[in-house]
Amino acid sequence: MLLRSAFVPRSEFEAGTGWRLKAEGACQGDVCIPLSQPAGDPVDVARVARDIGMPLVAAPEYGLWALGPASIGSRALASAQAPDLRLPGLNAKEFRLSSLRGQKVLLYAWAPY
């Protein structure tokens, strides 16, 4: 996820990374990684990223940081629980994958190039 600050609201961190911050640690489905300290809100991204093993790349001259995904178990998915994808459509209105609970969903990736 893209960052413009070293601290981001918890909900933003959770949406951007797919990891829920709970009392027992950072969780995806039933997989939880313990944190060295409670994550807090806003989240100290560098510290939580270190705990979960997410790489952080900085471009300070542009005021930007990018947080890479975790690689728990050396796989893209730590759990089969789908993260709550949040993306806009053409109207810029945010859509949430979780709004389709109760239906079977085929998420289809395409590109115009």
Place this chain on the structure above:
Amino acid sequence: MWQALRNELHPKGFELVTVGLDTQGDAGCRAFIEAARPEHPSLIDRHHVLAGLFGVINIPSSVWIDENGMIVRPAEAAPAPPRAAGSAPGFSMPAGVPQRFVEIMAEAAKIRKDAQGYHAALRDWVEHGAASRFALSPDEVVARSRPRDNAKALGHAHFQLAAQLEMDGHHAAAIQHFREAHRLVPESWTFRRQAWSLEKVGDGPLARFWQGPNPETPGAWPYAGDWLSDIRKVGAENYSEPWRP
């Protein structure tokens, strides 16, 4: 074709969510989305978050998610629904296009697509849900998701940074991070094709599809590979991994 399939299966509790992976956002995707007139959610992913969250490395690909929000098939190649016998092909190359496009389309035509197997499986899952043998267990879903280590995760971070720098108008800086992403995640076609598509050759509607050096200034191409060279190197038949039940 996907829209027709979605409309057929929608009454059975099925929904299609399309995601356009394009750093150019609306500007890149709008014409395609408006032409398709989707009745399903149609989203735009400028930073390719699908790569990090779901392990998408190629297009077209799909992830199947059940009624409870559990992934039952991780990212895999998703061929278009098989055509009805006798229906017209969707695309024919107009006369007079540059030779490079003719060659690109010839390679693309060799890409392996198991549309019959994939779509029979999809219909089976929509019909039978968890009882379908194509709905994988949670352990199998995790095991079949893309391999990822710290270096690849770092490559994803570089890609996202590149996408944002590109969006902010810092094209030269973006190239440096795209190159790092390509080096660290060499299996990702989307990371490469996205970056190549931003080096437009010419200014017509096909400029984004050139995806390689400008023949007039070949030395200015900033990337190690390009669409034609890379697909010939791996063989178009290996562009997608074979579909497995």
